[in-house]
Amino acid sequence: AQSVTQLGSHVSVSEGALVLLRCNYSSSVPPYLFWYVQYPNQGLQLLLKYTTGATLVKGINGFEAEFKKSETSFHLTKPSAHMSDAAEYFCAVSKASGSARQLTFGSGTQLTVLP
Amino acid sequence: GAVVSQHPSRVICKSGTSVKIECRSLDFQATTMFWYRQFPKQSLMLMATSNEGSKATYEQGVEKDKFLINHASLTLSTLTVTSAHPEDSSFYICSASGTGARGDTEAFFGQGTRLTVV
Numbered sequence: 001a002q003s004v005t006q007l008g009s010h011v012s013v014s015e016g017a018l019v020l021l022r023c024n025y026s027s028s029v030p031p032y033l034f035w036y037v038q039y040p041n042q043g044l045q046l047l048l049k050y051t052t053g054a055t056l057v058k059g060i061n062g063f064e065a066e067f068k069k070s071e072t073s074f075h076l077t078k079p080s081a082h083m084s085d086a087a088e089y090f091c092a093v094s095k096a097s098g099s100a101r102q103l104t105f106g107s108g109t110q111l112t113v114l115p
Numbered sequence: 116g117a118v119v120s121q122h123p124s125r126v127i128c129k130s131g132t133s134v135k136i137e138c139r140s141l142d143f144q145a146t147t148m149f150w151y152r153q154f155p156k157q158s159l160m161l162m163a164t165s166n167e168g169s170k171a172t173y174e175q176g177v178e179k180d181k182f183l184i185n186h187a188s189l190t191l192s193t194l195t196v197t198s199a200h201p202e203d204s205s206f207y208i209c210s211a212s213g214t215g216a217r218g219d220t221e222a223f224f225g226q227g228t229r230l231t232v233v
Contacts, residue, residue, distance in 0.1 A: 036224075043121065043208055043224040044159075090158065102149060103210075103222065105158045 002027045002093050004106035012112040019078040021109045023065075023091030026072065033074040034092040034103065035065055044090065050074065061085070086113045117143045119211045121225025128199055128232055136194045136228045138209035144189040145211035149222060150182075153206040165192055189213075199232040206230075 007022040025031055032051050036044040048059025055067040065076045074091060088110050092103040118141040128134050138148060147166050151159040163179075165171035165186035173179045181203075183195040192211070196203055206229050210222040 034221075041124075041206070041227065041229060043119075043226040044210075045224075046221065049221060102161065102164060103159075104161075107158045108156075110156075 002031065002095070002104045004091050004093050004104055006089075006091050006106035006109050008109055009107065010110045010112065012114060013081045014114045015083055016080050019063075019076070019081045019085065019111065021076040021089050021091075021111065023074045023076065023106060024072050025074060025091070025093045027093055027095070029095050032094045033065075033067060034094070035059065035063070035074075035076045036090045036092060038088045038090065038108075047076070047089075081111075081113045083113050083115065086111055117141075117211075117213075117223045119145075119209065119223045119225045121209055121228055123228060124226055125229045126231070128230070130200055130232055131198055133195055133197045134199055134230060136196075136207055136209075136230075138192045138194070138211065138225050140190050140211045140213065140223070143211075143213045145192070145213050146189065147212050147222075148186055148192040149210045149212075150184060150192075150194050151208045151210070153208060153227075155206075159208060162194075196230065199230070201232045204230055204232045 003026045005024045034049045035047040047063050048057045050057045050067045058064045063078045088108050090108050091106040094103050120139045122137045150162045153159045162177045163171045163173045165184050167186050171184035186192040208227040209225045212222040
């Protein structure tokens with residue numbers, strides 16, 4: 001079984017400050033890891049994903065995440081927050097084999113960017 | 116990236132009626148589609164997985180007779196909420212994946228459907 005824990009259901013940062021959204025996962029098999037962003041009443045947009053290879057993954061809009069197997073973590077960061085980053089963020093995990101596209105989501109983190 | 120179109124984006128229906136939601140892959144063949152449900156301020160919960168031409172596999176606790184899923188072609192899957200009740204009001208999101216270099220590792224999401232049952 002797989003699970004995802006996102007620490008902090010709400011995170012507030014000032015515009016221009018560092019964004020750090022935490023994600024820890026549990027998986028009995030090698031995982032694929034994803035971060036998605038959701039704006040109100042919209043679907044999910046993929047920010048970045050880790051499958052294999054380099055553990056530091058760069059995504060869209062200046063976001064990046066680092067896969068740390070020893071810590072079972074995949075935290076999302078952005079050096080400088082922008083007002084447009086305010087949204088709900090979901091970390092997700094899938095199996096690296098079999099139905100790789102079936103995702104288990106974390107509970108989500110609402111990011112607020114303060115002017 | 117691949118495009119998945121979900122329709123309608125919003126629907127209001129009367130209690131007891133049925134509602135059909137469509138999920139289309141516009142520029143790739145979707146061999147597998149997933150249907151999720153999202154309650155307000157909560158995460159997405161997988162309802163079912165459907166493979167083209169096969170019966171859907173439902174997650175535990177999801178009523179297959181209430182949430183009918185059809186995946187008759189490689190570009191279209193439908194979710195029908197039968198005899199809808201107010202407790203079925205939710206945000207429903209589909210995702211689709213196919214074959215190819217990206218298809219094995221990534222699913223592409225539709226825009227979601229806000230269902231309100233009155």
